[in-house]
Amino acid sequence: MVLDNVLIGQRIQNIRKINKMTQSQFSERLHMTQQTLSRYENAITPVPYEVIDRISAEFKVPIGYFLGIKSEAVSEEEMLLVEYYRRMDQSVRERVFDLVRAFAEELMMHGDERFSEPID
Numbered sequence: 001m002v003l004d005n006v007l008i009g010q011r012i013q014n015i016r017k018i019n020k021m022t023q024s025q026f027s028e029r030l031h032m033t034q035q036t037l038s039r040y041e042n043a044i045t046p047v048p049y050e051v052i053d054r055i056s057a058e059f060k061v062p063i064g065y066f067l068g069i070k071s072e073a074v075s076e077e078e079m080l081l082v083e084y085y086r087r088m089d090q091s092v093r094e095r096v097f098d099l100v101r102a103f104a105e106e107l108m109m110h111g112d113e114r115f116s117e118p119i120d
Helices: 007-019 023-029 032-040 048-057 065-069 077-088 090-108
Strands: none
Touching: 007 032, 007 048, 007 065, 023 032, 048 065
């Protein structure tokens, strides 16, 4: 498998932006220089596995996300939803869960085939 430095750089930048961090803030949190981060994001310098692993652990993102490993079960948009959900406190999580369940039940009642069987 050949690593795609452009894709990895874009994914690093996505994580940084999702977390509303500047390059300076992100690089400081990961103990690297802003210039190094910029080189990674712009695919000028290949990103060492150790850096990908550190970002993955620090921001709770699967390593496969950086490598472009696609899973039919989880899209990028779904990964973002999971990340947002994980950052919510428990009371907000419960409300979000109830809201999503209510939408699913409504679709089920209206005969949407995607919701033909309830999820336990």
